[in-house]
Amino acid sequence: MPYNVRRSTGKRKGKFFKQRDKNNIDPFLQRVANSGALVFPSQFGERRLIEMEQLPFDMWCKNCDNAIGIRTLEHESFNGIVSKWHIRCETCSTIIVVDTSKKSNDKNFDTNLKLATGILDTGIGETKVNTLLSVVNSPTIHHSTLKRLERVVGPPIENVAQASCVYAIEKEKMMSIASYKSQE
């Protein structure tokens, strides 16, 4: 669990978790997850960023060809702010695994990459983005995950910025020449 997560429930709602609480919660969540009990709504908050184009098609049991629903969620794990839902089909009891984001490449979920791009674009850091996410009761992102994602999205952003600078310099040069010539 990241270090700056706010409580989403209880008397101290909105306050940061203390390290002692987190040390207690992590093994508890692990035990709950291992027991197969329902963990939703979880300690990670009640809101998720989902992919509307993809999720409706994934909420389907490939075994018996019936729709599946979130109320039979057995377990939820996280990759960044993307959830991996293990949902039991109410008709045939098969466990269907559904991701809340698509993957454009093999390694990273699009939602996580978009978040990392947004963080670089807005200039806010990991602490602020996790504060924002925990205020809206969404899962937060671990700083090491964020660093890894920034290494993926950083170089393409730098290339675009560099190309944009070159274009701006060229344009300024042309305008200066045009202005100089018009004064002659």
Ligand SMILES: [Zn+2]
């Ligand atoms: Zn089924």
